[in-house]
Amino acid sequence: MNDQPSTGAAGDPAAELLTRARRLSDDLSFGAVRDWKAGHPGRLAVGYMPIYAPRPLLEAIGCLPVAVFGGGDQLDIIRGDSYFQSYICHIPRSKVELAVSGRLDLFDGMLFPSICDVIRNLGGMWAMLFPDRYGAYLDLPQNFDPELGGRFYAGELRRIAGGLRERGALPLDDDALRDAIVRENTRREVLEELDELRCREPWRVRASEAYLVARAGGVLEADAHTKFIREFLDAAREREARVYDNVRVVIRGSFCEQPPFGLIKTLEAAGCDIVDDDFQLGLRSIEGPIQLEEGQDPLDALARAYVLNGAPTASRYIGELVKGASLIKQVRNANAEGVIFAAASFCDPALLDQPMLEAALDREKIPHTSLKFSENTGQFQVIREQAGAFSDAVKLWGSAA
Amino acid sequence: MSTEKNTEPAAKDASQLRQKRMIADHFERLSRAKEEGKKVVYTFVPGNLTELIRSLDLLPVLPEINALQSGMRKLSGAYIAEAEKAGHSEDVCTYVKCDIGMMKSGNIGPTGTKLPEPDLLLLSYTGCFTFMKWFELLREEYNCPVVMLHVPYQPDGRITDEMRKYVVDQLEREVIPALERVAGKKLDMNDLARRLELSHRAEDDLVAVWESARNRPSPIDGYFGGVYYIGPIFSAFRGTEDAVAYYSELRAEVDERVRQKLGPTTPDGLAMEEKFRLVVEGPPNWTNFHDFWRMFSREGATVVSSTYTRVGGLYDTGFRHNPEHPLDSLADYCLGCYTNLGLPSRTQLLERYIKDYQADGFLINSVKSCNSFSAGQLLVLRELEKRTGVPGGFIESDLVDPRYFGKANIENRLQSYMQMLDARKGKVAS
Numbered sequence: 001m002n003d004q005p006s007t008g009a010a011g012d013p014a015a016e017l018l019t020r021a022r023r024l025s026d027d028l029s030f031g032a033v034r035d036w037k038a039g040h041p042g043r044l045a046v047g048y049m050p051i052y053a054p055r056p057l058l059e060a061i062g063c064l065p066v067a068v069f070g071g072g073d074q075l076d077i078i079r080g081d082s083y084f085q086s087y088i089c090h091i092p093r094s095k096v097e098l099a100v101s102g103r104l105d106l107f108d109g110m111l112f113p114s115i116c117d118v119i120r121n122l123g124g125m126w127a128m129l130f131p132d133r134y135g136a137y138l139d140l141p142q143n144f145d146p147e148l149g150g151r152f153y154a155g156e157l158r159r160i161a162g163g164l165r166e167r168g169a170l171p172l173d174d175d176a177l178r179d180a181i182v183r184e185n186t187r188r189e190v191l192e193e194l195d196e197l198r199c200r201e202p203w204r205v206r207a208s209e210a211y212l213v214a215r216a217g218g219v220l221e222a223d224a225h226t227k228f229i230r231e232f233l234d235a236a237r238e239r240e241a242r243v244y245d246n247v248r249v250v251i252r253g254s255f256c257e258q259p260p261f262g263l264i265k266t267l268e269a270a271g272c273d274i275v276d277d278d279f280q281l282g283l284r285s286i287e288g289p290i291q292l293e294e295g296q297d298p299l300d301a302l303a304r305a306y307v308l309n310g311a312p313t314a315s316r317y318i319g320e321l322v323k324g325a326s327l328i329k330q331v332r333n334a335n336a337e338g339v340i341f342a343a344a345s346f347c348d349p350a351l352l353d354q355p356m357l358e359a360a361l362d363r364e365k366i367p368h369t370s371l372k373f374s375e376n377t378g379q380f381q382v383i384r385e386q387a388g389a390f391s392d393a394v395k396l397w398g399s400a401a
Numbered sequence: 402m403s404t405e406k407n408t409e410p411a412a413k414d415a416s417q418l419r420q421k422r423m424i425a426d427h428f429e430r431l432s433r434a435k436e437e438g439k440k441v442v443y444t445f446v447p448g449n450l451t452e453l454i455r456s457l458d459l460l461p462v463l464p465e466i467n468a469l470q471s472g473m474r475k476l477s478g479a480y481i482a483e484a485e486k487a488g489h490s491e492d493v494c495t496y497v498k499c500d501i502g503m504m505k506s507g508n509i510g511p512t513g514t515k516l517p518e519p520d521l522l523l524l525s526y527t528g529c530f531t532f533m534k535w536f537e538l539l540r541e542e543y544n545c546p547v548v549m550l551h552v553p554y555q556p557d558g559r560i561t562d563e564m565r566k567y568v569v570d571q572l573e574r575e576v577i578p579a580l581e582r583v584a585g586k587k588l589d590m591n592d593l594a595r596r597l598e599l600s601h602r603a604e605d606d607l608v609a610v611w612e613s614a615r616n617r618p619s620p621i622d623g624y625f626g627g628v629y630y631i632g633p634i635f636s637a638f639r640g641t642e643d644a645v646a647y648y649s650e651l652r653a654e655v656d657e658r659v660r661q662k663l664g665p666t667t668p669d670g671l672a673m674e675e676k677f678r679l680v681v682e683g684p685p686n687w688t689n690f691h692d693f694w695r696m697f698s699r700e701g702a703t704v705v706s707s708t709y710t711r712v713g714g715l716y717d718t719g720f721r722h723n724p725e726h727p728l729d730s731l732a733d734y735c736l737g738c739y740t741n742l743g744l745p746s747r748t749q750l751l752e753r754y755i756k757d758y759q760a761d762g763f764l765i766n767s768v769k770s771c772n773s774f775s776a777g778q779l780l781v782l783r784e785l786e787k788r789t790g791v792p793g794g795f796i797e798s799d800l801v802d803p804r805y806f807g808k809a810n811i812e813n814r815l816q817s818y819m820q821m822l823d824a825r826k827g828k829v830a831s
């Protein structure tokens with residue numbers, strides 16, 4: 001185990017960018033969204049709950065899509081707790097806390113994608129708590145035939161666009177949607193570049209840094225995020241970096257509720273190079289670019305991309321695929337030596353998925369360990385010890401046993 | 402403040418005996434299924450497609466029913482422990498863990514005979530996210546095909562043409578062909594229509610039974626008794642002559658109780674007094690079902706309506722299976738199950754029950770296992786109190802995990818709640 005340079009150390013050419021990314025990620029007053037609205041009078045800011053929302057659609061109708069990840073470890077939950085029983089995960093509490101404390105008042109709409117029963121019901125709570133505000137449930141298809149699930153999903157997208165149009169969004173226009181898809185594809189390209197660099201040289205770009213740089217995009221338009229990632233990549237390549245003898249791990253948590261930043265740093269401090277993860281799953285919910293053929297209806301292209309190229313996650317029906325195959329591929333591609341499962345407490349999708357993924361890893365003799373967290377977990381000592389023991393075991397014996 | 406206890410033994414009604422026979426026969430058929438070459442389909446209660454399954458001469462198995470039966474027979478604790486030992490989290494649905502544990506322990510069904518392995522897993526994904534994971538888990542264990550029916554959610558309490566078409570298209574293009582492949586024969590639409598007609602008739606009688614609770618005293622308990630009433634129609638018997646006969650008999654018994662101004666049957670015999678009329682939201686606890694029931698009946702509380710008894714179909718808002726439009730009506734059935742409704746619609750329905758059934762109070766039994774029911778219930782509680790002026794109570798338990806049934810705690814809460822209702826009644830009277 002070793003303590004490595006912290007994010008944004010003095011003399012680091014990426015320091016300023018990382019500081020900005022952290023500020024954007026942590027800002028529960030959504031200053032960047034306020035600034036955007038001030039610079040785009042009459043346009044709408046639309047929040048969405050994790051995991052996935054069709055950002056290009058929202059950008060095409062002139063809206064700023066904003067990932068509302070929750071209150072993290074910075075928000076005291078006072079009223080939010082009074083809406084949920086002790087056995088419900090943490091993220092809806094902080095969402096409600098943000099909402100009833102007025103922090104989400106600047107949003108003109110809120111989307112609730114169908115990722116689990118809690119977020120689904122949170123959409124209903126939103127409708128009851130704020131009947132005058134626009135809120136919509138986004139029913140993501142679990143049938144992946146383009147003629148069935150794809151067509152249904154395209155209808156859902158039209159419904160959302162129509163609902164926001166009534167609130168002042170621009171009408172859905174094919175050219176605007178094509179442009180937005182191209183911008184999103186470019187963002188995905190540079191995100192992949194970031195992932196590749198982090199995987200290849202994890203000592204140059206730590207997972208905690210990549211996390212911040214990706215997460216900053218939650219409050220930025222695709223173009224602005226692309227520019228930001230490129231700046232970071234340029235700076236990171238100029239860094240002086242020292243190679244550490246860490247264990248290469250993949251983190252899997254089906255992350256809707258985000259881990260506290262300290263947890264990621266703790267895993268790194270425990271000797272883990274996180275070479276792949278699913279922290280901000282929504283940004284990678286579609287694998288590869290959204291294919292857009294000449295003359296193709298762009299809405300259809302967006303829907304097809306979701307049903308045909310959706311990344312396997314705990315919230316998506318496995319269909320004909322083999323459970324765990326994508327995780328094993330991820331491990332192999334990243335040349336990882338083990339997997340750390342980090343699920344949010346009481347997260348049904350992640351925790352129900354986990355035994356199947358563990359079994360798949362066992363069959364391939366890939367070491368793994370698991371832990372649970374809440375977005376406001378503040379004590380990391382036990383996690384550090386567990387991750388440290390895991391990384392030592394993998395380094396020494398090539399297994400977690 | 403307990404009411405006088407009835408010392409008469411709890412005699413079984415003819416309809417109860419009929420239901421018992423029907424269930425025993427079904428499990429008997431299941432136990433012989435493999436040797437008789439019958440094919441078996443595992444599926445879920447909400448959004449079940451029993452008429453389709455039966456039309457193709459297939460036998461349904463419903464894992465939730467097995468889990469709740471295991472709970473009632475005090476087997477679920479060991480099954481859950483077995484699943485947790487195999488790596489399943491303590492945080493997740495105990496129906497799933499009970500089922501997995503039962504399977505790992507030999508898959509012995511509620512009547513003591515071994516359940517046949519499935520020839521098809523029909524994943525009717527209606528109103529509960531966990532269903533999807535449940536069958537993904539079973540898919541890992543059984544070497545059989547899976548077919549998924551994705552039923553869109555009704556966030557606004559409205560079935561759109563797009564939703565209906567999506568479900569019907571899946572039925573036509575994926576679900577029916579998958580069932581036909583397993584059955585080795587084509588679906589006879591006339592037979593399906595005939596079965597839907599039988600469903601319709603049984604549904605009419607079931608609704609009459611539910612609505613009999615508008616009487617004072619209510620002749621039924623719409624929650625504890627209600628779970629028996631929904632047994633046939635929510636499980637393997639919708640669309641059968643057996644179900645029609647059962648509901649016809651049940652309705653006649655209930656009509657007779659209304660005529661005689663009798664209350665419902667309880668675990669201790671006939672209820673002697675209707676002191677409180679309650680509406681209940683949320684599933685019951687199964688591990689201590691009769692203890693739980695007695696906590697109400699011994700206080701003179703009758704549940705006049707409940708939402709749990711609507712998870713397998715919401716018939717008292719007007720829906721009936723329609724033989725004229727078989728697939729559309731199956732789609733509407735799936736879309737309309739209670740847990741597939743958005744929270745505002747659920748709240749509205751509860752409000753209607755409280756008012757229509759002239760309830761003195763409403764109670765939420767919040768179960769740890771079921772986020773589909775539980776997430777948002779505290780807001781529902783506040784909203785209902787605001788809209789109706791009727792006081793709500795809130796208790797927590799679980800479906801089939803005996804560790805989460807704190808008998809003394811729940812009893813204390815219920816007694817305090819009913820004392821409050823009693824005091825309130827006194828105030829209103831004075």
